Amino acid sequence: MNPVNYLYLSALLFTIGASGVLIRRNLIVIFMCVELMLNAANLALITFSRMHGNLDGQIIAFFTMVVAAAEVVVGLAIIVTLYRSRHSASVDDASLMKL
Numbered sequence: 001m002n003p004v005n006y007l008y009l010s011a012l013l014f015t016i017g018a019s020g021v022l023i024r025r026n027l028i029v030i031f032m033c034v035e036l037m038l039n040a041a042n043l044a045l046i047t048f049s050r051m052h053g054n055l056d057g058q059i060i061a062f063f064t065m066v067v068a069a070a071e072v073v074v075g076l077a078i079i080v081t082l083y084r085s086r087h088s089a090s091v092d093d094a095s096l097m098k099l
Contacts, residue, residue, distance in 0.1 A: 006047040013040035027079050027089045038068045 049057025
């Protein structure tokens with residue numbers, strides 16, 4: 001397969017994720033769209049790494065996956081806490097938690 005096809009797929013996945021973050025109101029869906037955007041960026045990094053024949057992009061993608069795993073832990077904890085206190089996972093209800 002041509003590496004350009006992987007870049008097109010990466011751009012499509014990133015666009016779907018970005019539109020999901022901008023349009024949706026549910027925190028879990030927004031969280032999943034952010035993860036989709038990170039995976040699209042990783043796909044682009046690995047594609048460019050393979051095109052140039054070095055491992056730099058793959059190493060950066062690995063560190064991005066580590067940061068995404070930490071984000072999942074913290075993000076899901078915040079979402080669960082918000083859901084327990086407000087019985088909703090809506091972004092509008094999250095703004096009520098401000099002092």
